[in-house]
Structure formats: C-alpha cells, structure tokens
Amino acid sequence: MRLRLLVRRLTVSAPRMAVRSAMPWPLRWLALAVVFGFCAALALWAFEFGKDIAGLERGTKAELQQARAELAALQVELVTVETARDQAQSVANTVDTLLITEKVAQETLLAQNKKLEAENRSLRDDLGFFEKLIPTSGGGGIAIRGLQAEVHNGREIKWQVLVIQANKNAPEFKGQLELSFSGVLNGKPWLATLPGGAQAFKLKQYGRMEGVFALPTQVVARSLSAKVLEGSVVKSVQSIKL
Secondary structure: OHHHHHHHHHOOOOOOOOOOOOOOHHHHHHHHHHHHHHHHHHHHHHHHHHHHHHOHHHHHHHHHHHHHHHHHHHHHHHHHHHHHHHHHHHHHHHHHHHHHHHHHHHHHHHHHHHHHHHHHHHHHHHHHHHHHHOOOOOOOOEEEEEEEEEEEOOOEEEEEEEEEEOOOOOOOEEEEEEEEEEEEEOOEEEEEEOOOOOEEEEEOOEEEEEEEEEOOOOEEEEEEEEEEEEOOEEEEEEEEEO
16 A cells, blocks of 8 residues: 555656756766866865975975985085096006016016126136136246136036146147046045046147036045146146045
C-alpha cells in the first residue's frame, strides 16, 4: 500500500506536480568546472598569501642565492687548489730531474776521480822510475839503474828493468838482458830464468824492459837478479829480494 502511494507521488497522477525547464548537461558541466576553477584559484591564492605572510619563499630564495654564491666560491677555490697542485707536481718533477742529474754527475765525478787516482799512481811510479835516468857523476858505460819486481797473489812476478848509458852521445848499445829467479820449492833451492832465455835489446841513451814471470806451483820466490850482457861479457849486474 505504501508502495502505491510512493509511486503516485512520483508520477503524473501525484496530487502536486511542478513543471520546470531542465538545464542542459554541458552547461551543468561548464558551471561545475567554473566553480571548481574558482575554488582552486582561491586555494592557490590562499597558499601563496600564506607563504608571503610566513616569509618561506623569501628565505628559500635567499638560501638559494647564498648556496649559489658558496658553490661559486668553492669552484674558484677548487681551481686554485688544482693550480697549486699542478705547480707542486711540476716542482716535484723538476726536483726529481735535478736529483737524477746530480746523482749521474756524482757517479761520473767518482769514476773520473778513480781514473785520476790511478793515473796519479802510474805517474808517481813512472817518476820514481825515470828519476833513475839521471846519470851519476863520474859514471860511464852501460849500467842497470833500476830493477823492480812485485809478487802478485803468490802466482806471478811483475818485473821492470831500466838500463842506461851514462855517457852523452854514446853509440847505440846492443846486448842481452838475463833474469834469474831464485826461491824454495818443497824445502829445496829453486832457480829459474825467463822462458825464452836472455832478451836481446838495443838502446841509445836508456831503455826500459818489463814483463811477467809465472811462478810454478808451490814455489816461494826469494830474489831476482838481472844481468846485462854484451856477447859473453857481463856489463852490469843488480839483484833485489822479493
């Protein structure tokens, strides 16, 4: 029964009915969009106005400008640091180059110093040897003025002999040099000469002869004797102990 009464109210047969003109749907949507746009504009205005009142945007802009300024300063500082680093690296490379050059120069100087020391020793030996070239007063004829010998490692004897003619404008001398080595072998006397025998030589004023004599195994050398012969005649003799 109630359903019937409700149907009567909603139909033409209802006791009261008003006829109104309906608004088209596009206009309704347009009106709804205008209302929503107005509400959104009002909300945005309220938001912006609130930010202005609170001062949030001004602070953000100031912080952004400050951050940009700090970033620019850091970039400048970074460029400065990189430049200083490059300069320090260049200085370090230069120092390394100078150290290497100095080390090479020092090694070269040490090598030259050793060479000069060796040459100095050789010159002193030659000076001592050639000092004996000075003729003695009153002397004459052929003579042995210098006999030197050194034993190296107990295995060989290095010897030198200086023979001179003390007379000025002396004729050329032709003779032989005979060397005799004496020592001990297994507790018994040992004697030896140069392997090739007496060495022939000739000189005008002076002559120097030298060589190396290999000692046999277990021989202990004691002395060296040098003779200058002209044919079978002994002209000069000199002996030294080893």
